[in-house]
Amino acid sequence: MITKTELDNLVLKYERPEFIKNDPVQFVHKYNAKKDIEIAGFISSLLAYGSREQFIKKLNQLFCDVAQNEPLNFVENFEASMVGDFNYRFGKPDDFIAIFSILKELYKTSEGLEELFSYGYKQNKLFETVVDYFYSRVGENVGQGFYHMIPNPHNGGAMKRMCMYLRWMIRKSSVDVGIWNFMPTSELYIPLDVHVGRISRQMGLLTRKANDFKSVIELTNKLKEYDSKDPTKYDFAMFGYGVNH
Helix, strand or coil: CCCHHHHHHHHHHHCCHHHHHHCHHHHHHHCCCHHHHHHHHHHHHHHCCCCHHHHHHHHHHHHHHHCCCCHHHHHHCCCHHHHCCCCECCECHHHHHHHHHHHHHHHHHCCCHHHHHHHHHHCCCHHHHHHHHHHCCCCCCCCHHHHHHCCCHHHCECCHHHHHHHHHHHCECCCCECCCCCCCHHHCCCCCCHHHHHHHHHCCCCCCCCCEHHHHHHHHHHHHCCCCCCHHHHHHHHHHHHHHC
């Protein structure tokens, strides 16, 4: 099993500002206003699947060409025609129209994503509350892409991208922006995908074979033995180990 010293050294090596430029977290750093940041982060996390090169290209297109580099203004004044033919893999224009329309309602009737996530956390149903909000407002014209970008936690999946989004918003470091403070970093979950699952098993940190939420809990609990207050910092160590090997 990999040692705490080895893991901590990998974090020190990879949790640096240079990490940002090739990661979807880069879009969180393009804005200064809190609501612009949280919206940019949420949308970036939804598209962060498949080829990194391709989804970063698509996110650049979305923020620059479609949203005109004003995420909050785009959401508050959203009209379906603004999406045009924008799509990414499973996500078709109707799926993005639904997401932005629901975000528009959210920001019109509340303080937005932070209030929604905070309410879910206080109810001890963090992911369920957020997903139920979107599912209860979606029309019949959406397809597979909508449910891929906003997966159902009741299905037992790893919820990787939502875990990653929370890491960006809650942790404060040279990479993560830490603009939300309704929950401690000790309660964040490690973002788990096929790559992180494979690496964590090679490190001896994960025994479960499936890349599901039970594995997320097992891996996060194991990482808490290395740092009980900030287990998700080791997401960078997983990345670094993968690069080194």
